[in-house]
Amino acid sequence: MGNDLLGTVLQRAADGSLDAADLARMLQGFDPRVDIERMSAVYDAWLTRNPKDKLRYAVLFNYGVSLTEAGQLDKAAELMSRAIEAKPGFVPPYINLGRLHERRGALDQALTSWNDALLKMGEITDSAILNKTTTLNQIARVLESRYQDAPAESMLRQSIDLDRNQPEALQHYLALRQRQCLWPVVQPWGRIGHAELMRAISPLSIGAYTDDPMLHLASGWNYNKRDVGTPQGPLPSHWAAQERRDHPKLRIGYLSSDLRNHAVGYLMAELFELHDRDAVEIFAYYCGPAGEDSLQNRIRPTVDHWVPVNGMNDVTAAQRIADDGIQILVDVNGYTKDGRTKLLARRPAPVIVNWLGFPGSMGSPYHHYIVADDWIIPKEHEIYYSEKVLRLPCYQPNDRKRTVADKAPTREEAGLPADAMVYCCFNGSHKISRFTFERWLTILGRVPGSVLWLLSSAPSTEQRLKEYAKARGISPDRLIFAPKMANPQHLARYPLADLFLDSAPYGAHTTASDALWMGVPMLTMSGRSFASRVCGSLVRAAGLPDLDCASPEEFVDRAVAMGRDPSIAHGYRGRLAASRDRSVLFDTPLLVKSLEKLYREMWEDLRAGRLPVPDLANLETYLEVGCAVDHEAEEVQAIKDYKGWWREKLAAYDALRPIPTDKRLWKKRR
Secondary structure: OHHHHHHHHHHHHHHOOOOHHHHHHHHOOOOHHHHHHHHHHHHHHHHHHOOOOOOHHHHHHHHHHHHHHOOOHHHHHHHHHHHHHHOOOOOHHHHHHHHHHHHOOOHHHHHHHHHHHHHHOOOOOHHHHHHHHHHHHHHHHHHHHOOOHHHHHHHHHHHHHHOOOOHHHHHHHHHHHHHOOOOOOOOOEOOEOHHHHHHHOOHHHHHHHOOOHHHHHHHHHHHHHHHHOOOOOOOOOOHHHHHOOOOOOEEEEEEEOOOOOOHHHHHHHHHHHHOOOOOEEEEEEEOOOOOOOHHHHHHHHHOOEEEEOOOOOHHHHHHHHHHOOOOEEEEOOOOOOOOOHHHHOOOOOOEEEEOOOOOOOOOOOOOOEEEEEOOOOOHHHHHHOOOEEEEEOOOOOOOOOOOOOOOOOOOOOOOOOOOOOEEEEOOOHHHOOHHHHHHHHHHHHHOOOOEEEEEOOOHHHHHHHHHHHHHOOOOHHHEEEEOOOOHHHHHHHHHHOOEEEOOOOOOOOHHHHHHHHOOOOEEEEOOOOHHHHHHHHHHHHOOOHHHEEOOHHHHHHHHHHHHHOHHHHHHHHHHHHHHHHHOHHHOHHHHHHHHHHHHHHHHHHHHOOOOOOOOOOOHHHHHHHHHOOOOOOOOHHHOOOHHHHHHHHHHHHHHHOOOOOOOOOOOOOO
């Protein structure tokens, strides 16, 4: 298979359809110690075809590195010299040429080469490093926002090479690799090791990386301790909330950056309209981007108080929330973009709740409750959460007034075959793990003529997925990418699909509700973590519990069976249509009533002195043990005895460094 791919790369290098970045990426997976002859043919063909390319120096350097790894030192030295000639200011070939001279015993030449490298470098000072890393990170941020993921990743890697102590740069670097479907995502290099990268993954990204809820909890705790930190100065008093201690109407605050045209905003829009104003007084603290849109204009009049805090610092915003007498503050962001966790660290309300925005435990000392349901967090899974777990009939609210475009496209207009089995997944590309994609390809391979309809991403990512499919015997034409559209038009095209295939371990959330609302059945596979169980909760609440599979094998077999007999999927479509308006999933009044009941329980806990204290015991140990695992070599979601798997690792660790007793997996030492 590798030789076939190298043949394809050689042809593209010779015909000029391969730029320098694509060349580097496509050769990345080959071992020069085995494939150097054919790799050399590729490099030579590209260099012949591109005599004036501005990145020729980088190709010469990469070629020299490959020859070095293959032990062809003389030719490698020649390539390094040519790279220097092509770009005298490029420092790495001087360093590598010095190493080659040293390996060949030419020490004087090695010293000369290294001295030349030093002359090419500017003075290395703290301010110079800070200025360069800041510039690189700013460029990367803008490129990322424009979905120019590959150059953004390159900028971040350069920045990290200069300064490894940049948690935010490392987080963005790994998130970009996820979004580009660059597998393995965690790829050590130079002085950056596996465990160091694992510790740097953001709590949101790790939910899409592995179905390991104990590691997720430890990761959240680590992020909170390292990146959020401990607030300085006095905390606001809760006198205003305490004065309302016996008041029949609770003051509820929702803190969110997403009360706008955003997935969370679409979920919550009707909720604000349905709150019982005799029971609760609603404050919306908006911390998102400035500006208005149609959804925000709908939400603002339906809350009692709309308070923008996006222009306030954490101290001012926390004081405002406290002065408003908020009794229960709902964090609808968690560790997501534009979230204000440092504000929450100032404890602006006596009760703080984690709900809806972040699919997992915060691992913080100030989030007292997490709201879920019986399926997402069953009783035996509470050990993976620092918060006290409270439950709704179904965790996720929905807007029954969502707008759907009047005109639905045809399959032809959407670029889909008229008569084929159309599988779809409109989750973001960052949720597509290697394990998920290989399952999808297996399904396509077993259902002739079927296609997979995915949401568009960066062109380089789409091409990468097509090449991956081709390497596994699936025609790239069977992957069809749907351009991003406004939500009404996006919803209208859903029924063109026969079956939604969920991703794992981070499954569909708002996307699942959209599909089910539009009558498209979806196949999912619940794991153990929060993000992996939401879709299972939603199909149950929609009255289709049998669409939640117990194993990867069942997921593939069920999808294949429906692909070979489309009437099965059509039967589910009929069941959805018949029960949609009376299902728990779309019973938003029931959810709001149940949520208000939970708020009363929380406040009664506080009044009775039962406010829960977050359980943060031993999480440094769980982080260290979990980060040592190669989660891309084995799919944790497929491990049958997850607790036994963890206990084995803890026992091995305990033999070297005894673990204090806690009330999670490790009940007692031997």
